[in-house]
Amino acid sequence: MTRESLTHEELRDIAIAAVEDACETAKNPPSDLGISCKTNRNDLVTAIDKKIEEDIAQVLAQQTGYALLGEERHSLSSFAGRVWVLDPIDGTMNYVETHRDFAISLALCEDGVPVVAVIADVMKGAIYSAIKGQGAFCGEEPLALVDAERTYQDAVIITDIKEINALPRLQQILLESRGHRRYGSAALEIVEVAASRAGAFVHLWVSPWDIAAATLICQEAGGTVTRLDGTPMDIRYKGSVLAAWPTVHRTVHNRLIVEPV
Numbered sequence: 387m388t389r390e391s392l393t394h395e396e397l398r399d400i401a402i403a404a405v406e407d408a409c410e411t412a413k414n415p416p417s418d419l420g421i422s423c424k425t426n427r428n429d430l431v432t433a434i435d436k437k438i439e440e441d442i443a444q445v446l447a448q449q450t451g452y453a454l455l456g457e458e459r460h461s462l463s464s465f466a467g468r469v470w471v472l473d474p475i476d477g478t479m480n481y482v483e484t485h486r487d488f489a490i491s492l493a494l495c496e497d498g499v500p501v502v503a504v505i506a507d508v509m510k511g512a513i514y515s516a517i518k519g520q521g522a523f524c525g526e527e528p529l530a531l532v533d534a535e536r537t538y539q540d541a542v543i544i545t546d547i548k549e550i551n552a553l554p555r556l557q558q559i560l561l562e563s564r565g566h567r568r569y570g571s572a573a574l575e576i577v578e579v580a581a582s583r584a585g586a587f588v589h590l591w592v593s594p595w596d597i598a599a600a601t602l603i604c605q606e607a608g609g610t611v612t613r614l615d616g617t618p619m620d621i622r623y624k625g626s627v628l629a630a631w632p633t634v635h636r637t638v639h640n641r642l643i644v645e646p647v
């Protein structure tokens with residue numbers, strides 16, 4: 387068997403096994419997390435982020451040989467062909483401070499398009515996965531398709547104070563909705579949309595590793611994932627994200643971007 391002939395199912399199983407091992411690493415840290423700041427005092431990395439990235443990189447290199455983009459230490463020269471995209475801990479602030487709502491997010495992309503996705507909600511012990519064209523799963527259970535008709539007035543919306551400040555029209559939408567929430571892990575927040583627990587996730591600045599896996603899981607559950615201006619999601623680039631149930635997506639995009647004030 388050549389590496390190119392590995393099927394999406396085989397690659398999903400390789401990804402799930404690597405992520406499950408990493409969950410054990412995340413749940414059993416040494417007493418000193420080795421915390422350091424990156425771009426600012428709230429942009430953290432720990433020794434566990436780095437260890438998980440190294441461990442998963444090693445397993446994937448050995449079992450597949452494909453290139454890896456990882457948040458902490460792995461860059462790419464190109465997204466051509468099969469490429470893994472890894473966030474070893476999405477929600478590092480939660481890992482350090484709240485001890486919940488952090489994820490391990492791993493996607494396989496083909497020419498920049500996610501085709502296999504695995505996201506672990508580490509503390510809940512839940513593994514979400516998807517293969518392009520085959521639906522989304524939580525463990526062995528298929529995720530039900532999201533309600534394409536339901537409106538934002540009947541939905542919780544996930545967003546952050548930065549977005550509320552930057553997008554004045556968002557405030558009124560939130561007031562008309564069932565309320566807003568924020569968990570602090572973009573991958574898990576998009577999974578909330580996929581699992582029908584929230585109608586939309588609005589974020590101004592996400593990176594490829596935050597959204598590669600979550601985009602596929604949400605789309606496979608019937609959600610719509612674009613940039614905030616409605617242009618298609620291209621996970622190769624940093625930018626905004628609007629992930630939502632179809633009607634919620636249409637109306638939130640309209641209210642935020644299209645309708646005149």
Ligand code: 2AM
Nearest residue numbers: 475476477478570571572573591592593
């Ligand atoms: P992280 O924990 O991997 O850094 C919290 O606001 C969410 O946004 C998390 O998913 C976090 O991922 C991500 N995030 C934090 N800082 C970011 C940045 N500078 N660019 C993109 N995403 C960021």
Ligand code: CA
Nearest residue numbers: 457473475476
């Ligand atoms: Ca991270």
